[in-house]
Amino acid sequence: MFPIKYIENNLIWNQSGEVYAYYEMIPYNYSFLSSEEKEQVHNRFRQLIAQQRSGNIHALQIATESSIRATQEKSKELVTSALSDVAMERIDAQTDALVEMIGDSQVAYRYFFGFKLVLDDQEMNLQNFKETFKETIRDFIGEVNRKVMGDFLSMSDKEIRRYSKAEKLLENKIGRRFQFRKVTKNDIGYILDHLYGQVSVPYEEYEYSLPKEKLKGETLVKRYDLLRPSRCLIEEKQRSMKIVGEKQETYVSCFTISNIVGELEFPGSEIFYYQQQQFNFPVDTSMNIEVIENRKALTKVRNKKKELKDLDDHAYQNDSESSETVVEALEDVTELETDLNQTKDSMYKISYVIRVCADSEDELKMRCDEIRDFYDDLEIKLVRPFGDMRGLFEEFIPASKRFEDDYIQYVTSDFIASLGFGATQQLGEDHGIYIGYNVDTGKNVYIQPALAAQGVKGSVTNALAMAFLGSLGGGKSLSANMIMYYAALFGAKVLILDPKSERGGWIENLPEIRDQLNIVNLTSEQKNRxxxxxxxxxxxxxxxxxxxxxxxxxxxxxxxxxxxxxxxxxxxxxxxxxxxxxxxxxxxxxxxxxxxxxxxxxxxxxxxxxxxxxxxxxxxxxxVEGSISLDKQLNVLQVADLILPEPDKEADSYTITEVLSIAMMIVIASFALNFIQEDRSVFKAVGLDEAWSFLQVTQGKALSNKLVRAGRAMNAGVYFITQNVDDLLDEKMKNNIGIKFAFRSTDLTEIKKTLEFFGLDPEDKGNQERLRNLENGQALMQDLYGHIGVIQFHPVFADLFHAFDTRPPVEKGA
Known part of the structure; x- marks a missing residue:
């Protein structure tokens, strides 16, 4: 029997009359955290689990596959510029190159929590007894009508309201430690369709039709609409299943834990986190967690301890030594008893099931072997129980019951918290401007430069500014150039202030945008006075x-x-x-x-x-004859004769030309202020190359702060391209930086400042080494959601790399 009886918003009733409230857990950044910071996350997660004193918890990880072609097509919808034809051609060519490199699909993970609602705050008075009795009779009559007459299921509005009230209290409790979002019927429908191999559209576009009829005091829903996502033929084999749907066939297999051989050491046991970089195919995981309150847990532990002591005593009476297994088990159970006594925590009866699917049996076997090897390395033994595939498979269905007790594990909240559920290695958006890929996971990284100001859910900043930091030759100019070029193709008006005159060759190197490219080259000739x-x-x-x-x-x-x-x-x-x-x-x-x-x-x-x-x-x-016009899609303003001082040179020792050059930079930056005050409906981007040159003087600081503040109001982002974190002035300026990129640095002091700028532990040796050892074109990235990872910028096209590369040419041998 299909376990779901009724769905109302994020509430799910199962056939046993139990009600679960489901939420999507917003993934939290876990990359580059120090051991102490990981411990803090661990403690928050443990408290999240421990606050559920009774009932059940269903933790569900769903792998959503996204088509690269579909993602690229969706990115096209963001294109609004006069260069739309060029943008479409670039995106199409980009798509072909990406598919050839990595295939047509990539995997993203979503995390869901279902909490069983227990109405333990109701007084058992006569009125409540009457209401419960009426609901029981109504359910009975409804069940008879459904079996005899039909397809409709009736749900009492009073019952819905009672559980909705309990759900609001739960939402307030769980939201104190992590970010959650109430699931919708579309989320639930997608999960079901995904499990039964029927999903054919991206997650964001999925629509689950569940019409309801509201009557006086009750709501009717057609049973077929609830069952529709599961419409398929399932052929169960010994250790796998074949799911035949309308459009495709899927081979599915389920693993469960048979034994945990060693002790999982934290940090290092974050299975859900590390598998994101381990598997390039979708893996789903279900944890059905039954809460055993402290008193019952202690009774169970003491009984087990008594059994083990009896075995130990029996061995002693027979003049033999207890086996090593018995001795270790006795030590563990004694330690657990002490822990439960001191903390008053609950214990948890967990059914841990892994689901993997493939398009063929051979591919499924290879994937199963890879999963087993991954868990073997963690000293966790998996099994695929003979003939139990269907039962284990149904544990993934929201609000379903545990299939069997043969493979359950008794664990504490520490164990569940150590698995890294919800920890992400995700970077950027699900579509937009493709800028490269996550070095650790290989997943494509997209950004939408104008998105921060829209107050997107889950973001930790609404600042449109970006920072590109790093020593010479790391790739910051090339990367910034690439982002600004694509921003112009997608519809932004872009102004780049180029004090080193490195972009003069764009006219020849980028002929496709020549009509919308304006390079103003100011020389010290009389005509430019x-x-x-x-x-x-x-x-x-x-x-x-x-x-x-x-x-x-x-x-x-x-x-x-x-x-x-x-x-x-x-x-x-x-x-x-x-x-x-x-x-x-x-x-x-x-x-x-x-x-x-x-x-x-x-x-x-x-x-x-x-x-x-x-x-x-x-x-x-x-x-003055003529004026400087910045009316094209992509504008570059450069002064050919500027001679900027070295960043570490004292201001008192500047030459007259260097002083004038900085004054010029201040004036040039004022163009940016005029530029961003144009049409507020159009996103503008201003690139300040060698930003340190005017950020180090009082007038330049004031102008930069004004650019950032006005930028947010005028739908404009300022992109600071500079070498050191300290160039970005004070904390107020740094807090107004949205997306951050940090390229290779070899100076330890600067590395520490960079890590601190990203909100990371500056003393963490691993993070220091990672930043020091970045390769050319690689950068530490922090996105709008606070997620951090290493990105490899990927221009894709040789002509773009040649145009944006600012390194001096290498002499070729004869």
């Missing part, structure tokens, strides 16, 4: 004045706390700002006209910068 003059950039005079103040105070070193020079400078700036045709050169003229010694010295100081080659771009008389 004043193009970066703040009075030319900004139409708003007040904004222009503020930027002029930032630039001139930086160039001259005049502080706003200087009571003599600062008022003189501000007076001249105000006069120029209010003039008919303002320009930076006019500030020099106004200062000279003041006739004072201080004003003349300031004018001379500013004029010394205006006379430099780079000064041509910054200083104008207020009249």
């Amino acid at each position: 004043g193009l970066l003059d703040p009075y030319i950039i900004y139409e708003d005079r007040e904004e222009a004045k503020n930027l002029v103040v930032d630039i001139l105070t930086y160039l001259t070193g005049i502080s706003n706390k200087d009571p003599e020079k600062f008022p003189i400078l501000m007076s001249a700036i105000r006069e120029v700002t209010d003039s008919e045709r303002p320009g930076l050169l006019s500030v020099i003229d106004v200062l000279k006209k003041q006739g004072t010694r201080e004003a003349s010295l300031i004018a001379t100081h500013i004029e010394s910068f205006a006379d430099c080659a780079l000064g041509i771009l910054l200083f104008s008389s207020g009249k």
